[in-house]
Amino acid sequence: xxxxxxxxxxxxxxxSLLTRTPDGEIIPGLASALPTQVDETTWQFTxxxxxxxxxxxxxxxxxxxxxxxxxxxxIGDGVTDLDGYYSIITGAExxxxxxxxxxxAEPDGVLPARMTWLKMIPPSSAESDDLSDTVVGTGPxxxxxxxxxxxxxxxxxxxxxxxxxxxxxxxxxxxSESGSRFAGLLSGDYDLITNLxxxxxxxxxxxxxxxxxxxxxxxxxxxEGITADVNVRTAxxxxxxxxxxxxxxxxxxxAVDPGQLLSESILGFNPDLExxxxxxxxxxxxxxxxxxxxxxxxxxxxxxxxWLLDAELLQAVAGYWEDAGLxxxxxxxxxxxxxxxxxxxxxxxxxxxxxxSNDILDADRQLSTYYQAGxxxxxxxxxxxxxLIDQGRSTLDEAERESIYQQAVAVAYDQAYxxxxxxxxxxxxxxxxxxxxPRVDSKILLKEMAVSG
Numbered sequence: 017x018x019x020x021x022x023x024x025x026x027x028x029x030x031x032s033l034l035t036r037t038p039d040g041e042i043i044p045g046l047a048s049a050l051p052t053q054v055d056e057t058t059w060q061f062t063x064x065x066x067x068x069x070x071x072x073x074x075x076x077x078x079x080x081x082x083x084x085x086x087x088x089x090x091i092g093d094g095v096t097d098l099d100g101y102y103s104i105i106t107g108a109e110x111x112x113x114x115x116x117x118x119x120x121a122e123p124d125g126v127l128p129a130r131m132t133w134l135k136m137i138p139p140s141s142a143e144s145d146d147l148s149d150t151v152v153g154t155g156p157x158x159x160x161x162x163x164x165x166x167x168x169x170x171x172x173x174x175x176x177x178x179x180x181x182x183x184x185x186x187x188x189x190x191x192s193e194s195g196s197r198f199a200g201l202l203s204g205d206y207d208l209i210t211n212l213x214x215x216x217x218x219x220x221x222x223x224x225x226x227x228x229x230x231x232x233x234x235x236x237x238x239x240e241g242i243t244a245d246v247n248v249r250t251a252x253x254x255x256x257x258x259x260x261x262x263x264x265x266x267x268x269x270x271a272v273d274p275g276q277l278l279s280e281s282i283l284g285f286n287p288d289l290e291x292x293x294x295x296x297x298x299x300x301x302x303x304x305x306x307x308x309x310x311x312x313x314x315x316x317x318x319x320x321x322x323w324l325l326d327a328e329l330l331q332a333v334a335g336y337w338e339d340a341g342l343x344x345x346x347x348x349x350x351x352x353x354x355x356x357x358x359x360x361x362x363x364x365x366x367x368x369x370x371x372x373s374n375d376i377l378d379a380d381r382q383l384s385t386y387y388q389a390g391x392x393x394x395x396x397x398x399x400x401x402x403x404l405i406d407q408g409r410s411t412l413d414e415a416e417r418e419s420i421y422q423q424a425v426a427v428a429y430d431q432a433y434x435x436x437x438x439x440x441x442x443x444x445x446x447x448x449x450x451x452x453x454p455r456v457d458s459k460i461l462l463k464e465m466a467v468s469g
Contacts, residue, residue, distance in 0.1 A: 023375075024210075024460045025168050025188055029070075030135035030153035033061050033080065034128055038455040038464075040281040040377050042128055046075065046136055046154065048114075056123040056412065057106075061131075063114040067177040070158045073138040077110035082139040084108035084118060095145055100384070101130055101376065123410045125417050129378035156181045156463045165190065170462070181463040192321075201445045207467060208452070208460070211324055212445040214267030220445040225269055226454040228442035231277050232329060232371040234315070234435040235386065237364040238396040242313050242342075249432035251302035252313075252367070253292035255340035256333055260294075262438050265325055265332060270438040276425040277372050277382045279439060281456045283414065284379035284421025289429050291436065299340040309341040316347045317369035318354035324440060330369055333435070364395045367435070377457055379421040380409050387428050394433075401427050 035045035044050060046067060051059040067075035084105060090096040091103055105127075106119045120127060141150050151159035156176045160169040168188040172181050189206070191197045197209040198216045217223050236243040236252065243249055262270040275292060278285045303309050315337070317330040327348060334344040349357070358368055370393060374381050386393040389402045401424060408420040428434070442458055451466040 025170065026135065026153075027155075027459050028157040028170060028186070028462045029151055029155045029159055030137070031155050032134055032136060033063075033131045036132055036377065036455075036457055038453065040456045042132060045132070047131075051118075051128060051131070053412070054117060057120045059118050059120075059127050060111070061116050061118065063116065064177065065114055067154050068175060069138045069152050069154050070173060070175075071138060071140070071152045073140060073152075075136065075138075075154050076113045077116040078139055079136055080116040080118075081108045081110050082142040083134060083136045086137065086142045087134060090145065093145075101133060105130070123412055125412050125414070126376070126378050126380045126409055129376045129380075133376045157186065160185075179463070182466040183462050186462050194321075198445065201447065204447065207447040207450045208465075209445045210442075210460075212443040213324075214269050214443065216445070217267060217269070217443070221448045222446035222450060224444045224446055224452060224454050225441045226456060227271060227279065227281075228440055228456070228458055229279055229373040229377070230323065230371050230440040230442070231273055231279070231373075231382075232323065232326070232369070232437045232440070233273075233277065233386075234333065234437070235368045235370060235393060235395045236432070236434060237366050238398070238431065238433055240364070241366050242308050242311055243366050245306050245308070246431055247302045247306050248308060249435075250292070251299040251306070251340060252337060253432055253435050254295045254302070255299035256336045256435060256437065257294040257296075258291060258437055261329065261332055265328055266438065266440065269441040269443050271441075273436040273439050275429040275436050277374075277386060277434075277436070278379055278421070278425060279374070279456070282374060282377055282379055283418050284383075284408070284425065286422040286425045286429075288422075289426065292432075296336075296339060303341040310343060312343040312345050313337065313366045314345045314347065315367045315369065316349070316354065316357050316365045318351050319348035320351040322351055323371040326369070326371065329437070333437070359392055361390075361392075368393075368395070371440075373458070379417075379424075380405070383421065383424055384409070387424060387433070396431070396433050398427070398431065398433075401431075 032045050033047040034042050047061045048064045051061045054060050087102050091099045104120050104124050106121050108116055108118045110116050138152055157170040158173045160171050162168045171185045194213050200206040201209045236249045258272045262272055272291045275289045334346045337344050372382055383405045385391045388405045389397045404424040408417050411417045442454055449468045
């Protein structure tokens with residue numbers, strides 16, 4: 017599906033070999049246990065028995081092979097943007113009906129996390145590039161109907177292998193405007209809405225919030241222009257009152273980011289780092305000492321409202337930087353044009369806003385994307401930092417991986433490669449009859465919900 021918010025729907029239809037607890041711990045899913053290692057590049061999974069797809073096909077080792085091989089084919093054909101997740105996988109082989117080996121090109125400590133994200137499909141779907149018309153998984157809910165741009169309907173599966181869910185059916189409606197979503201919640205049309213505005217929290221029937229994975233940051237070009245000077249980058253961090261942003265703009269539903277993109281729930285979070293303090297005087301002094309007072313810095317964001325209060329956040333940052341002695345050229349193009357700027361590897365803007373999330377809850381996802389030289393969102397050429405990130409990925413010992421990633425985020429912090437801002441909470445509005453607790457991975461799983469009346 018490609019109708020917006022498709023992940024929130026697919027997570028209820030499709031399942032993966034491994035999954036996560038609401039707190040983020042990796043646990044078995046369609047696999048009956050966590051994987052074991054045959055050698056440094058081979059992981060062996062044992063599968064649950066008695067699992068069937070919604071179309072009646074049996075889930076077994078052939079299903080895993082078909083799912084892995086389909087993804088590798090899509091990557092090879094260039095028809096998926098998930099190559100960053102799975103291109104290190106070289107194949108899958110059925111050992112017997114309930115045992116399968118998955119191999120990687122090199123030692124890959126991220127493989128278990130990758131397997132929380134790769135959805136299992138039946139072999140009969142493996143030849144299709146687009147599964148929009150054949151939505152068949154093993155999950156607790158079956159696909160009923162998709163009216164493009166309007167809604168998706170699901171119903172509880174009658175032959176689900178796990179516990180029978182409490183919610184019998186669900187209707188997803190796509191409403192981009194936050195005021196309309198909130199009005200629908202108040203009128204009783206919706207039992208749950210996402211991205212509840214902090215301004216509406218006091219009027220919502222129920223509110224559920226959790227420290228999520230969204231980290232709004234500003235990527236600074238460390239190689240060229242006004243931000244090539246680490247003292248200027250440091251000043252840009254010191255100039256912003258992040259506490260005021262978290263409290264005033266986000267109503268307290270955000271925490272000041274302690275100088276890193278990783279949430280506390282992710283391996284590699286460095287507890288020794290603290291947020292750059294708000295020190296406008298030192299920021300001004302560093303700007304003057306660097307000889308760039310009055311010069312122009314370009315700050316590029318976007319204007320679609322893709323992220324909660326993004327335009328307001330950028331306007332606040334621009335104001336702080338102006339106070340520090342710079343002239344800010346704030347550019348808010350439409351989303352497509354903004355993406356062209358974000359992914360332009362040949363000409364990096366001085367400062368680019370992005371809100372980074374972490375789909376697989378592994379440090380490699382964010383560090384390889386935004387910290388590592390050559391990553392699609394990075395603006396540095398730090399070879400030592402890149403080497404650390406490669407080392408973390410290929411290390412299989414979890415404690416050692418954690419130590420490597422903590423070193424990596426400390427390097428980026430010292431070099432002020434970003435302006436770290438806040439870590440948003442995911443805020444949901446709930447009807448009075450809804451019972452549900454949000455998760456750190458932002459998944460919205462119907463099987464974890466209950467409604468009364």
